[in-house]
Amino acid sequence: MLSEFLDTSDEWITTRTGIKTRHIITEERFEDLATEAAARAIESAGLCPDDIDYIICSNVSNLYVTPHLSSIIMGNLGMKGPLCPTMDVNVACLGFVQGLDLGDALLATGRAHNILLVAAEECTRFCDWTDRNCSVLFGDGAGAVVLTKGDNLIARKFTTTPMTDVIVYKNPMEATPFESGEGIDTHSPLVMKGREVFRMAVTSAARDIAQVTASAGLTLDDIDHFLLHQANLRINEAIRENLRQPEAKFPTNVQRFGNTSSASIPLLLDEGVHEKRIKRGDKILMSAFGAGFVSGIAILEY
Numbered sequence: 001m002l003s004e005f006l007d008t009s010d011e012w013i014t015t016r017t018g019i020k021t022r023h024i025i026t027e028e029r030f031e032d033l034a035t036e037a038a039a040r041a042i043e044s045a046g047l048c049p050d051d052i053d054y055i056i057c058s059n060v061s062n063l064y065v066t067p068h069l070s071s072i073i074m075g076n077l078g079m080k081g082p083l084c085p086t087m088d089v090n091v092a093c094l095g096f097v098q099g100l101d102l103g104d105a106l107l108a109t110g111r112a113h114n115i116l117l118v119a120a121e122e123c124t125r126f127c128d129w130t131d132r133n134c135s136v137l138f139g140d141g142a143g144a145v146v147l148t149k150g151d152n153l154i155a156r157k158f159t160t161t162p163m164t165d166v167i168v169y170k171n172p173m174e175a176t177p178f179e180s181g182e183g184i185d186t187h188s189p190l191v192m193k194g195r196e197v198f199r200m201a202v203t204s205a206a207r208d209i210a211q212v213t214a215s216a217g218l219t220l221d222d223i224d225h226f227l228l229h230q231a232n233l234r235i236n237e238a239i240r241e242n243l244r245q246p247e248a249k250f251p252t253n254v255q256r257f258g259n260t261s262s263a264s265i266p267l268l269l270d271e272g273v274h275e276k277r278i279k280r281g282d283k284i285l286m287s288a289f290g291a292g293f294v295s296g297i298a299i300l301e302y
């Protein structure tokens, strides 16, 4: 389908990225996708929406700049305010892992007890579909979890390297009557320096994963599952080879979903739990990277 309107091929996409299929929003409403993930997570936790006392939503790409998506999800869940705080975070593809850290801090201080963390992305609507460098890589998706005390992080590390030109997308803005309108730095479709991102992703993971594991008093052999951000199979292969850990510990789904930004790790987690590969007590290391350039790692005992 893509090669009908882009100068690309299944062979190029498969060998360079591992991606075979991706899901693209068409007639559906994005907020319904996010709400469905949230509702399923709440049900799996044996709770009802009114038990939730904090909602965090990780989101990069969304029609609404305001109101924020977590308030829309709250309403769609049938929760009638005034209720708990809602907050969106935008830390690119790292948003879910960063949201876990935020949730962990809220639980630790007793400020919240049942936190709904949703990661929902419609990346395909911010791609320039005439640009083969970006559009073949992305898919849409949503994942969610409920965090309660006991789901604490064992260790984490988050870093930002201010290289703001490696992945850029600018929203449309209006020109004010007080300027000529010429040269206004407004909307630009997604532009990405793919090779640079590839290099940064592998380097930051290689630098930090072993270090964070050691800081938790663990070895890499103690980690049961490495849930890596799903952007490119070759990136994940390079990280795995660097860590010299068995392939079975590195589940992948980028082949089926493409890069769903911050939704990719909760999608992996959900598949692992439902297929009973991930069990209570397992140690899970999550590692993600994205525009900024940001990189983050968190270890969780499930």
Ligand code: COA
Pocket: 007, 008, 009, 012, 013, 016, 017, 093, 132, 133, 136, 167, 192, 193, 194, 195, 196, 197, 198, 231, 232, 259, 261, 289, 290, 291
């Ligand atoms: N189909 C066919 N050819 C394509 C193409 C496509 N969809 N996209 C790019 N090409 C071409 C390029 O134009 C280039 O041609 P040239 O050699 O004539 O200049 C050639 O393929 C190689 O491009 P290059 O960028 O060197 O390929 P690559 O092996 O680095 O793979 C990415 C490109 C984007 C797949 C890879 O760099 C990547 O995955 N980077 C990380 C991106 C990412 O993760 N982004 C999201 C961050 S959350």
